[in-house]
Amino acid sequence: MKKLKKAVCLLLAVSMAVLAGCSGGTSATPTPTEQASSEPTLLRATCTATPETLDPARGTGENDLIIFVNLYESLVVPNRETGEPEPFLATEWTTSDDGLKWTFKLRDDVVFADGTPMTADDVVYSMERMLALGEGYAYVFTDILGSVKAVDTYTVEFDLKSSFGPFLTALTCLKIVNKTLLVANTVKDNSYGDNGDYGKEYLLTNSAGSGPYVIKKFTIRESVDMVKNENYWGTLPAEAPDEATFTQLTDSATTKMMMASGDIDLAHGHQDNETLQALLTTEGVKSAVVSEDGLNYFMMNTKKAPTDDVHIRKAISYACDYDALIAVYGDVEKPNGPVPPNLFGADNTIQGYSYDPEKAKEEIALSKYADNLADYPVELAYIQGNGDTGKLTMLLASNLEAVGFKVTISEVPWVLFCNNEAAVDTSPNVTNAFCSANYPEAGSLLEFKYASWTTGNWNQNEWLQDATFDQMITEALKTVDNTERLQKYSEIQKYLVNDVVPSVYAMVSATKPSWNSKVFTWPVSEGKMYASSEYNYYLANFVMLK
Amino acid sequence: MQNTFVMLVKRAVHFILVLMLLSFLIFSFIRLIPGDPVRLSLGVMAPEETVQRMRHELYFDRPLVVQYFHWLQGVVTKGDFGQSLYTHHAVSQDIATYLPRSLELAFYAAILILIFGVLVGTVSALFKNTWIDNVIRFLSYLGVVTPPYVIALFLLILFAYTLKWFPIGGVPSIPEEIVKTGMPGLDALLAGNWALYGKVLKSLVLPTLSISLGSIAYQARIHRSSMIENINADYIAFARVAGVSSTRLVMKHMMKPSFIPTFTIYGLQVAALLGNAFLIEVIFRYPGFSQYSLNVILNKDPYSIVAVTFVFGVIFAVVNLLIDLGVSWLDPRIRLKASE
């Protein structure tokens, strides 16, 4: 028995040593040394998720757009400061008096990444393709666009069925794809008749645009590798990164370590405050607050007791400790109404609600639930794993309890959350989520948030179904004249804040990207932010320092 | 031999029945669980026609039985498991991408768990109730209860971040042209690229340790207690009295039967590694099968969920068969009885 014990111990010791040897042996390799200046420059960034496809007709998320702006281009781009559309692939345009016919003159010097010149045909194809697919931004145009045709090689004409004020702004959503390339790579006999699969399969892993970068390698939910487009028709500075990788990375502990050891240069802007502070302790790492076209909303179900009473909704708006919410999130603005202050069409004269527990109690007393509030618990819900929304919900819940509400909280997985929102009965009293405009204008956000035709989804727990609002937003969107349209947007915002009170406008939606300032600088470093946040990630504006 | 063959045929028939029942169950579960995967995939603003068209293409507007048999037909005739809404690829292609990575990780972990689990368990049993046993016991409790992702973070902080022995997650990318099996290490080996294999191995050390430490501890505990059980068994005492040498006694009479629970749990644990390593894969940026299966479940991606479960079904069936074969090897009396 003794001998055996010894033998086993020896075996154990030996195998330990072997294992230790293994790790020791591999440790001999040095860590990667700094790149020589002649080598191509590489930017290593992280994202919360890679796009699901490189098809600009299908993606609308922040992660999609950050990549798409580098691969594809549009007829017009939003101005950096005002967000107003400016010429890009189109040099000029004219509108008929009734606002139904739009004619665009295209640049004649644009070539796609494979060298094919861009013509009006590509624009027509891109639009028709997007509508046929029906995904992404198609809904913006589906109901209003009659037809699109190429007048000559460099002239495109859009005929609208009804006038649509934000048409020009909305065109920033239409990314132009290379028709010749996609037709050559179409899978025949598919969902779209003669057009086969419309090149959907090809665009799962390839790009077909005219932007300053092209795809080197794309692996869904892992990483997107882009390199400079050698055929780029415009100017692409030499200091811009030769190659850029966006890696999907959500784990904050890993992010902290990789930033500290110089394995990443740019961390995505959805870190929680504690992680961000830790990231900033690394020398040279900086961060900035980049506002987005949206808000954080506490959406109150206007069709379910007790939040069906406007006094209760006002009470909740007063009970909310806005400063505490903002403290959780960091350095962001408090909005006064349903539209973020920097979005085209926001009315910044509105006086919103502020933290006032006494007023909240007064409003409760005015409501029909004043006597039996305890019988109507307020049910708060948030999406599981959705950044800080859980924290915000907890804070509001504690505020509500303080003024006399009875509350319940539930953390709901995404799929279930969406399912609950499909019907009024299963939609909770209050939900918390971030919502952004689909195209950079107040009308987009207002429609998305409150129109009757967007109920049944996660973005509208309010179930507003308000005929007055529907009428107002439809009218506003039809108005072609900018000043007049803005006036109408302003009236809608006042109506919502003063009369309906459908939501608590907690804070302006913002991301807080952090980056290693020793590796590169970008316009954000100098405080130059784009009104449309994805354009901040336009890699051609980056200056690599190594 | 004859009997083993009959047994295998029988098992194969059962196996197919189990897989069919399993996939049908999952299809019905998916219908039961609330949430419209198509609407989720296309987004809030997608027009109703687009949603309906996709539902139709995916057979989601047909009765459950029709959908099931359509799927089954695809699987049997073309090996087509349907389309994933989560990755937009064919599900079979996804499985071929993610499963091999996890299999490779599980393979290295399985080796570690077997060697160290048994070794530590044996030492612990032989030195029962001495300080060696107590130290091992305490360490194994620690190992068992510490969630693998906590272990992973500590290993990462210590060995990758502070000591810089290993990379902070990630796996070296394998050039497209040498990808054959989808297992990064094996592909490098097959291409004869030793440098690349070394790199892959280096990046796999920490994830492997993270998923195996807990199982090693677990295995050691199970092995210890079943060995102790056997030390006390009558026939051991009998053999000892009969003068069988103690080394031989341990090796032949104590070791082999003690392996029955050890081996059973071992097989199941290794199989379960494929589905449980979700956070490890996230932390080490090693997108494998666990991460895929969790994400498709959370996104309620119907055909992927069925395929994932199908894969688990195959793996558990195979592992159970191996366990049965292993046990009958460890204890020949079982084999005898079965053939009577």
Added chain:
Amino acid sequence: MVNTVNIQTVKKVNPRAEAMKKAWYKFSRNPLSVLGLVVVVGVIFVAVFATVLAPHPEDAGLSIHMTETFQAPGLAHLAGTDEYGRDVFSRILIGLRYSLAIGLLVLAISVPFGVLMGLLAGYYKGRLIEAIIMRFTELFMSIPPLILAMVICTMFSSKYIFAAIGIAVAWWPWYTRITYNLVTSLSNELYIVYTQLSGVKMMKIIIQEMLPNIMSPILTKMSLDMGSIIITASSMSFVGLGVQPPTPSLGEMISSGIKYLPNIWWLTIMPALMVVLVVLGFNLLGDGLSDVLSVEEK
């Protein structure tokens, strides 16, 4: 049971009490086993009286102190404070209650059922019932626990008792599998074969002869599983099953704390230490019990 006094054989006076006494003596001789018992009793006591013992019981609810967030462990807060400024120590004590309840519930459901199925399958080896039971274990092992949890969540409710049922449904096949293998091996032991030949009923053989003999590995697995279940329970919240915030559970505290590592370590380490304590207690107790059981067989 009935305490019959037999005049003829004094030694057999109250055999059960005698055996118990002997077992207890054997058990109490091992300080580790006693320590295990003390820890388990202590942990259960703490869990039951958690709200009384916790210095800030309100921190398990909606109380939020944004001015006191992330305080390191010290005299004011023994285990520090979390991202809402809540007392981690209080939350551990109250979270222990749910975690312990889930662990015990899961074991109470899955072990008897799983072991029974294993005994049946093992005893009826070669028959149809064996094939059915064993293929069903494969079936249940293959269904991802989260899917089971989602289904249960849909059909019943998201209360934590259903989380326990969900985990138990995924857990029992392991016990079936291990019992089955032990029984098939055991049923070839000479003494079982003899007992069978001497005409003793099958049920009796299973309960009197087989069960005690397989108790040791089962007990070990049970006591180890306490920890795994507590951790698994936290992953159930991925699909909305289990305790809802702000109510704490140990597993949920650990998993929500990891993103603050490494600088804010107490959010992970402190609840993890509690889990270690629980598992340590149950394991020492389990080892002690299986020692006693295997001696009784002699």
